[in-house]
Amino acid sequence: MVGNVHELRPKPASETEKITINLGYVDLGHIDLLVQDGFYANRTDLIRTAIRNQIERHAEVAKQSVARRSLDLGLRHFGREDLEAARASGQMLNIRVLGLVSIGGNVTPELARSTIASISVLGALQASPAVKAALADRMA
DSSP: OGGGOOOSSOOOOOOOOOOOOOOOHHHHHHHHHHHHTTSSSSHHHHHHHHHHHHHHHTHHHHHHHHHHTTOEEEEEEEOHHHHHHHHHTTOOEEEEEEEEEEEOTTOOHHHHHHHEEEEEEEEEEEOOHHHHHHHGGGBO
């Protein structure tokens, strides 16, 4: 029967990045109190809500900064085919993203170096360690 089991949908790639913060004991206690009193489901829920509230509070300034810096907003994926097309056209990419940049596992360090002139990511960069190392001197 096990041979007849098929995954209906592939698991989506993680849409979050884990960060670590240090908090004082009193702040942590206040968080736990709000969670226990039912205002938030857990510590993470409170922290995410607080971050979103601050982002919303500064939304206009952030919007202006994104425009001033000519940043793409959201998710940008670069696969081997994309970079080979850029190389074939003689184009060097200047990648500037607020969000997530994903460089495919099928991209070699050599291909990345020959097609990516610069890369600036405010958020997260997902790429193989070899590609990250090859682009280290081009990261802002």
